[in-house]
Amino acid sequence: MKESKPRKYAIVIDTFKCFDCKACMVACKVENEVPVGFWRNWVKHNGRAGGRRTQFQPGQCMQCDEPSCVEACPVGATYKQNDGLVVIDPLKCIACGNCVTACPYGARYRNPIRHVADKCDFCEHRLRRGEEPACVETCPTKARVFGDLNDPASEVSKLMNKEKLVQVINPLINTNPSIYYLEGTSLLEWPVEPTLPGNVHMPPSFWKRR
Amino acid sequence: MSTKTRGAITRRSFLKLSGTATAAAVLGGPGPVLHALVPAEDISKQGKAQKLFSACDMCFNKCGLIARVEDGVVKKLDPNPKFLKSRGMLCARGNAGVKQLYDPDRLKYPLLRKGARGEGKWQRLTWDEALDHAAEQLQKIGDKYTRCGVLFMAGSDLQSKFVHRFAEVFGSYNVISHESNCLLSRNRAFLDTFGEVPLPDVLNCKYVIMAGANRFEALVTPDSMDMMTAMKNGAKLVVLDPRFTKTAALAYEWHPIKPGTDMAFFLAVAHVLVSEKLYDEKFVQEKTFGIEQLSQHVKQYSPEWAEKECEIPAKDIRRIARELAAAAPAAMIYPGRRTSDYENSTQIRRSFAIVNALLGNWDRPGGLITASKVGLRKPSYDPPFYEENPFERIDTGRSLMMFEEEGSFKHARDAVIEGKPYPVKGCFTYKINPMQTGANRQKTIEMIHKLDFMLTVDIAMSDTAWMADLVLPAPSYLERLDPIAGLQGASAGTCLVTRDPVVPALFESKPVFWIVTELAKRLELGEYFNFTMEEYRKEQLKDLPDAMDVLKKDGVLNRPGKLYGVYEGKAFKTLSKKIELYNKRYPALGIDPMPVYSPPAKVPRGRFRIVVGRNAYITQGSSTNNALLHELVPENTLWVHPKPAGKLGIGHNDMVKVKSSVGAEKLKARLTKEIREDTVYMDTGFGVLSKGLSNVHGMGACIAAILEDHNDEISGNMAMHETMVTVQKV
Numbered sequence: 001m002k003e004s005k006p007r008k009y010a011i012v013i014d015t016f017k018c019f020d021c022k023a024c025m026v027a028c029k030v031e032n033e034v035p036v037g038f039w040r041n042w043v044k045h046n047g048r049a050g051g052r053r054t055q056f057q058p059g060q061c062m063q064c065d066e067p068s069c070v071e072a073c074p075v076g077a078t079y080k081q082n083d084g085l086v087v088i089d090p091l092k093c094i095a096c097g098n099c100v101t102a103c104p105y106g107a108r109y110r111n112p113i114r115h116v117a118d119k120c121d122f123c124e125h126r127l128r129r130g131e132e133p134a135c136v137e138t139c140p141t142k143a144r145v146f147g148d149l150n151d152p153a154s155e156v157s158k159l160m161n162k163e164k165l166v167q168v169i170n171p172l173i174n175t176n177p178s179i180y181y182l183e184g185t186s187l188l189e190w191p192v193e194p195t196l197p198g199n200v201h202m203p204p205s206f207w208k209r210r
Numbered sequence: 211m212s213t214k215t216r217g218a219i220t221r222r223s224f225l226k227l228s229g230t231a232t233a234a235a236v237l238g239g240p241g242p243v244l245h246a247l248v249p250a251e252d253i254s255k256q257g258k259a260q261k262l263f264s265a266c267d268m269c270f271n272k273c274g275l276i277a278r279v280e281d282g283v284v285k286k287l288d289p290n291p292k293f294l295k296s297r298g299m300l301c302a303r304g305n306a307g308v309k310q311l312y313d314p315d316r317l318k319y320p321l322l323r324k325g326a327r328g329e330g331k332w333q334r335l336t337w338d339e340a341l342d343h344a345a346e347q348l349q350k351i352g353d354k355y356t357r358c359g360v361l362f363m364a365g366s367d368l369q370s371k372f373v374h375r376f377a378e379v380f381g382s383y384n385v386i387s388h389e390s391n392c393l394l395s396r397n398r399a400f401l402d403t404f405g406e407v408p409l410p411d412v413l414n415c416k417y418v419i420m421a422g423a424n425r426f427e428a429l430v431t432p433d434s435m436d437m438m439t440a441m442k443n444g445a446k447l448v449v450l451d452p453r454f455t456k457t458a459a460l461a462y463e464w465h466p467i468k469p470g471t472d473m474a475f476f477l478a479v480a481h482v483l484v485s486e487k488l489y490d491e492k493f494v495q496e497k498t499f500g501i502e503q504l505s506q507h508v509k510q511y512s513p514e515w516a517e518k519e520c521e522i523p524a525k526d527i528r529r530i531a532r533e534l535a536a537a538a539p540a541a542m543i544y545p546g547r548r549t550s551d552y553e554n555s556t557q558i559r560r561s562f563a564i565v566n567a568l569l570g571n572w573d574r575p576g577g578l579i580t581a582s583k584v585g586l587r588k589p590s591y592d593p594p595f596y597e598e599n600p601f602e603r604i605d606t607g608r609s610l611m612m613f614e615e616e617g618s619f620k621h622a623r624d625a626v627i628e629g630k631p632y633p634v635k636g637c638f639t640y641k642i643n644p645m646q647t648g649a650n651r652q653k654t655i656e657m658i659h660k661l662d663f664m665l666t667v668d669i670a671m672s673d674t675a676w677m678a679d680l681v682l683p684a685p686s687y688l689e690r691l692d693p694i695a696g697l698q699g700a701s702a703g704t705c706l707v708t709r710d711p712v713v714p715a716l717f718e719s720k721p722v723f724w725i726v727t728e729l730a731k732r733l734e735l736g737e738y739f740n741f742t743m744e745e746y747r748k749e750q751l752k753d754l755p756d757a758m759d760v761l762k763k764d765g766v767l768n769r770p771g772k773l774y775g776v777y778e779g780k781a782f783k784t785l786s787k788k789i790e791l792y793n794k795r796y797p798a799l800g801i802d803p804m805p806v807y808s809p810p811a812k813v814p815r816g817r818f819r820i821v822v823g824r825n826a827y828i829t830q831g832s833s834t835n836n837a838l839l840h841e842l843v844p845e846n847t848l849w850v851h852p853k854p855a856g857k858l859g860i861g862h863n864d865m866v867k868v869k870s871s872v873g874a875e876k877l878k879a880r881l882t883k884e885i886r887e888d889t890v891y892m893d894t895g896f897g898v899l900s901k902g903l904s905n906v907h908g909m910g911a912c913i914a915a916i917l918e919d920h921n922d923e924i925s926g927n928m929a930m931h932e933t934m935v936t937v938q939k940v
Contacts, residue, residue, distance in 0.1 A: 016441075016442060023304070030306075138299060141435055
């Protein structure tokens with residue numbers, strides 16, 4: 001697909017609105033035929049938090065601009081497209097699992113049926129049909145807003161200009177995620193340090209480029 | 211197997227192909243294995259993807275959806291963005307609808323019981339055999355015991371009206387809905403206050419108190435979504451619940467109220483509103499009846515008094531009452547939905563209704579608004595008269611003000627067991643599962659054993675089907691042609707919906723409309739079912755000539771209409787023609803005209819009060835076996851506070867035995883501070899007896915097996931929170 005002007009897909013999430021109904025998780029599971037026991041997206045929560053209002057924080061692959069998973073892939077099966085999506089070529093993937101541990105967000109899993117790495121791709125096949133990602137469309141309170149950051153008229157661009165947004169980032173390494181949260185979301189500390197399987201450090205080249 | 215022989219196919223792509231073929235059965239979505247379930251001709255008919263409208267049936271809300279159908283297989287259900295009542299959403303259950311359609315556990319052909327009831331031995335019948343047998347049995351019972359000797363039970367479904375029609379022309383007025391296990395206490399209370407059951411305009415409300423309502427888990431459209439939107443716009447939500455539900459978790463205030471004392475709280479709120487003159491005086495003078503009596507009545511119910519009953523500090527009650535008044539009329543006590551909890555539930559909900567009246571929120575933005583007519587015609591017919599029939603329903607006279615059109619499951623069951631006032635020996639159930647939802651399962655079994663013949667129509671082998679003599683397979687909502695229905699969506703207005711099949715019916719399943727039509731033919735009642743569904747829909751839409759085109763184009767016909775000020779100059783449908791703070795009809799029936807507080811039964815030492823409910827992933831007994839939802843909630847657990855659990859030596863995830871006076875069940879304990887120390891909780895929908903529900907059989911415990919069958923004295927609604935249990939480590 002040739003684009004005259006590249007897109008930059010992003011999702012802005014309003015944690016305030018999520019009531020943990022898990023519609024996004026089931027919608028994704030059906031849409032992407034995710035096997036039993038695995039999920040491409042999630043809802044985290046901050047517990048009872050001392051009598052304050054609980055927050056439920058939806059998430060999925062953050063489509064990072066500097067993706068550690070891409071660095072970790074030995075065969076170039078996972079790569080960043082110019083529309084911002086990080087995708088996996090199932091014909092190239094050897095299911096080594098490097099990208100699974102390299103993801104600071106735990107967004108990847110090894111699909112035991114297809115024997116490839118798998119994760120959210122913002123429902124790229126739906127985008128091609130002119131539809132929104134399944135999780136975005138089905139949400140009862142529209143807590144997720146999807147769109148093109150390169151289109152100033154898009155809802156995500158408007159939110160980017162209007163609202164204070166934050167990103168959920170591992171303190172050691174900023175992979176520049178494309179998922180933004182409205183300011184005030186708690187649960188900012190959970191991303192883990194990217195490693196290779198067996199807790200092996202990512203190659204020095206990865207750290208040097210930051 | 212060698213990859214070499216496959217020439218150009220790489221190892222990766224080969225693995226991918228073979229992996230898909232062998233393991234598709236565990237895929238989350240409808241994988242290729244489904245082609246085994248779908249007849250080849252249905253696949254070949256359609257070469258490309260289609261998008262077809264329908265309305266969800268995973269719960270009662272009926273949210274609009276768009277099914278993506280590829281090669282005759284439903285691949286995905288998406289929300290219909292034009293569906294205002296659902297706010298364009300589809301929840302987890304809605305998304306899991308594909309697994310109701312493609313469920314290997316579905317009933318596939320008519321089954322006749324061979325062994326003892328509930329033994330699970332069946333013989334396959336042809337439809338002709340099954341219908342002939344059913345007609346013969348119904349005829350036999352009708353001849354021997356009168357036509358009222360057959361009890362009909364139909365759940366919330368667009369085709370249930372045809373079961374009602376069949377019952378009526380067959381000659382039985384013993385028809386029961388699911389509602390007497392659900393919301394009748396609320397309906398009774400609001401009807402007896404306002405003359406009708408209002409809808410809450412949550413969207414425009416600034417201050418909402420939800421007492422016992424769990425809108426962020428037990429989803430009601432549009433209330434659940436509107437509550438969040440209202441909060442986003444600054445509304446305050448206060449939750450009173452013995453349990454830390456997700457609604458409580460998301461509220462600004464949660465008060466773990468002592469179960470059964472909500473009336474004390476609201477009488478105290480009324481006390482503050484009256485004594486501090488915070489109520490809407492103009493509104494109350496013009497539109498209500500009985501403010502003098504109420505003022506006198508609530509004098510005794512001070513916040514300080516209420517604190518001792520409900521265990522919410524008096525200063526909080528006072529503050530909340532003042533905050534409510536400040537936000538009025540865009541302030542409300544949310545009426546709630548399932549109110550089958552206490553023996554005085556109607557009076558408890560009356561106290562909610564009275565506070566609403568004091569706030570003057572009736573017919574105003576952010577308050578209680580009225581349902582408007584949708585304009586559907588109700589095709590009429592003249593049922594035959596059966597001279598030999600008794601005069602009354604079997605459940606009549608057991609409660610003071612039962613809704614005759616809904617009946618009372620509890621009373622009807624007692625009547626069948628006692629054989630009084632007359633014997634009932636037949637039962638026809640459609641899409642209703644009292645074995646799971648009716649408190650005191652032993653009694654339901656006892657009732658079934660009194661029957662000569664029980665027929666159940668359902669999609670899967672529910673516990674109720676499991677006990678039946680003849681089980682007939684119905685198609686899921688995605689395979690059906692349904693009548694038009696009008697829905698009330700509060701501030702979203704009303705709308706019309708319908709369903710056309712998005713795929714043909716699987717197996718030998720047949721809709722209940724067809725089943726009762728065929729039975730009617732065999733019982734010489736064919737003239738009452740001499741129409742097709744298309745003709746019926748045409749008749750329904752006679753006054754709305756363009757509606758069908760809109761339904762075909764958009765999947766819904768939204769009719770926003772006038773929402774506020776509808777009652778200007780209109781009389782209320784009560785005896786006083788006003789909103790009745792003091793109910794004028796009650797004294798003659800021996801009912802307190804204003805709610806009089808009596809404390810709930812004390813929880814004996816070493817025991818707990820058990821409360822029940824659900825989360826956003828289950829619809830009572832009908833969805834827990836769904837593969838996608840089963841993954842989210844594989845079983846229910848008993849919520850116990852760690853303090854009493856510690857005393858009983860119960861650890862987290864320990865198996866415990868929960869025992870009441872009517873039964874005992876075993877399930878895992880969930881130790882959590884999200885529940886009061888004197889209360890335990892479990893979800894509905896588990897502990898099934900039916901081996902035809904393969905995912906959930908043997909998982910968790912059944913509420914109906916533990917709950918005693920108390921009832922609301924006024925409405926005959928079940929009272930499910932009146933049971934005390936012991937909990938023991940197994």
